[in-house]
Amino acid sequence: MSAHNQSTATPPLGSVLVVGGGIVGLASAYYLAKDGWKVTVVDRGDFTGNCSYGSAGMIVPSHFTPLAAPGIVMQGIKWLFDSRSPFLLRPSPSLSMISWGLKFMGHANEKHVTRSAPHILALNNLSRDLYDGLAAKLGNDFGLEHRGILMLCKTEKAFEEEVHLAEKARALGLKVDVLNREQMQTVEPNVMLDVFGATHFLSDSHLYPPALMSLLLQRLKQLGVTLIPHTEVTGFVRHSGKITKLLTNNGEYSADTVVLTGGAWLGQLARKAGITIPMMPGKGYSFMTSAFEGKLKHPALLIEARVALTPMGGQVRIGGTMELAPINHRINRKRVEGIVSAVPQYYSEYRLQMPDEKNIWHGFRPCSPDGLPYLGRSKSISNLIVAGGMGMMGLSLGPAAGKIVSEVARQAKPSTSIQLFDPERFN
Ligand SMILES: Cc1cc2nc3c(=O)[nH]c(=O)nc-3n(C[C@H](O)[C@H](O)[C@H](O)COP(=O)(O)OP(=O)(O)OC[C@H]3O[C@@H](n4cnc5c(N)ncnc54)[C@H](O)[C@@H]3O)c2cc1C
Numbered sequence: 001m002s003a004h005n006q007s008t009a010t011p012p013l014g015s016v017l018v019v020g021g022g023i024v025g026l027a028s029a030y031y032l033a034k035d036g037w038k039v040t041v042v043d044r045g046d047f048t049g050n051c052s053y054g055s056a057g058m059i060v061p062s063h064f065t066p067l068a069a070p071g072i073v074m075q076g077i078k079w080l081f082d083s084r085s086p087f088l089l090r091p092s093p094s095l096s097m098i099s100w101g102l103k104f105m106g107h108a109n110e111k112h113v114t115r116s117a118p119h120i121l122a123l124n125n126l127s128r129d130l131y132d133g134l135a136a137k138l139g140n141d142f143g144l145e146h147r148g149i150l151m152l153c154k155t156e157k158a159f160e161e162e163v164h165l166a167e168k169a170r171a172l173g174l175k176v177d178v179l180n181r182e183q184m185q186t187v188e189p190n191v192m193l194d195v196f197g198a199t200h201f202l203s204d205s206h207l208y209p210p211a212l213m214s215l216l217l218q219r220l221k222q223l224g225v226t227l228i229p230h231t232e233v234t235g236f237v238r239h240s241g242k243i244t245k246l247l248t249n250n251g252e253y254s255a256d257t258v259v260l261t262g263g264a265w266l267g268q269l270a271r272k273a274g275i276t277i278p279m280m281p282g283k284g285y286s287f288m289t290s291a292f293e294g295k296l297k298h299p300a301l302l303i304e305a306r307v308a309l310t311p312m313g314g315q316v317r318i319g320g321t322m323e324l325a326p327i328n329h330r331i332n333r334k335r336v337e338g339i340v341s342a343v344p345q346y347y348s349e350y351r352l353q354m355p356d357e358k359n360i361w362h363g364f365r366p367c368s369p370d371g372l373p374y375l376g377r378s379k380s381i382s383n384l385i386v387a388g389g390m391g392m393m394g395l396s397l398g399p400a401a402g403k404i405v406s407e408v409a410r411q412a413k414p415s416t417s418i419q420l421f422d423p424e425r426f427n
Pocket of ligand 1: 261282283364388390391394
């Protein structure tokens with residue numbers, strides 16, 4: 001089977017095969033198809049079971065600090081001894097995990113943060129604008145709203161740190177309000193808040209991920225993109241510095257250009273293609289609740305608890321935890337209890353029930369060790385473009401990644417610098 005053979009008309013730009021149908025793969029397919037490529041997307045699932053679906057739906061220019069930042073290592077060590085903590089590092093004797101951990105520690109410093117912040121922010125700002133464009137083109141049935149995100153702090157210490165971050169954000173051009181308890185209550189008047197204070201990142205937005213994904217899938221079909229579910233890429237054939245064939249459980253595929261996404265599985269896929277892309281899955285959980293009865297106006301991050309709340313179509317999606325460990329599909333109830341019990345500490349009227357296991361979604365954030373995306377053309381495989389590793393902000397960055405993939409594919413200048421995002425920087 002060949003992606004070449006599926007159409008008789010020769011498109012002007014040739015064929016592209018996108019591996020992975022999460023937000024990064026679908027957004028890539030969208031911008032590539034609009035440019036005139038003949039696009040095929042293969043996914044080993046049915047396009048609905050990926051990390052993008054269950055995410056908290058936050059569009060986050062506020063997240064200009066990479067996960068690898070000063071203080072995270074010490075904080076992580078403290079959290080190791082708390083079974084309900086928002087962070088879990090499950091040590092594994094695998095060499096790749098040790099190597100990822102060492103690289104992560106090597107990047108958790110101020111110099112790395114200062115260097116990376118403007119680049120991450122530029123990508124997020126681009127994405128936010130592209131989301132507006134998508135809402136205009138696809139119709140905003142995916143609930144894109146620009147109300148900002150509240151960073152709620154219980155303690156004075158966390159508040160001071162958030163105020164410091166807000167100052168940095170303003171210096172980078174973001175609009176942020178600093179709110180004391182009373183001001184906070186005015187912004188979110190319908191629920192009782194038990195917090196010391198908050199910052200309000202006005203340039204952040206939110207949306208409903210499943211609606212976004214299904215609208216994108218519909219639009220891709222209209223654009224003539226071929227979507228192939230239940231097809232797992234298992235290997236690559238390389239010849240003269242190019243990928244000539246993709247091997248799958250469902251036959252062989254070929255295309256002029258290959259775009260590798262794959263989320264938390266990008267590292268494994270890259271290894272099969274013969275390049276090194278360190279990746280760690282960061283498992284997280286989310287569930288929906290109608291407990292807030294439509295009263296919550298703003299998405300919020302509960303800073304000390306690292307829990308996210310996002311209003312979505314009358315309900316609220318609550319998500320959190322970061323388990324850095326080899327992929328496993330167990331629901332760790334203690335971690336979910338940690339999320340559930342954090343909510344009334346901030347919203348004192350809302351004591352939530354532990355959700356049934358069948359209603360707890362889990363997904364794997366694709367985490368690079370330096371907290372930066374992998375985005376750009378491979379230096380060793382000339383027809384390969386990589387897009388992934390966006391960790392906690394893959395939904396936010398998806399459209400920008402897709403747009404840049406399309407620009408790289410046609411050798412155009414990327415809309416924003418991808419200098420720090422070289423997919424083979426750890427080779
Ligand atoms: C609890 C939680 C909350 C989150 N909240 C937010 C948020 O508010 N905002 C935000 O920006 N981000 C958020 N994220 C992170 C975000 O969800 C991810 O960064 C993003 O979804 C990654 O998108 P992706 O396309 O790279 O990967 P995915 O969405 O995981 O898609 C990868 C796809 O590749 C396919 N695939 C893998 N291997 C193969 C193979 N061998 N062959 C074929 N197909 C393959 C998979 O089936 C999958 O469909 C959250 C994550 C979690 C866990």
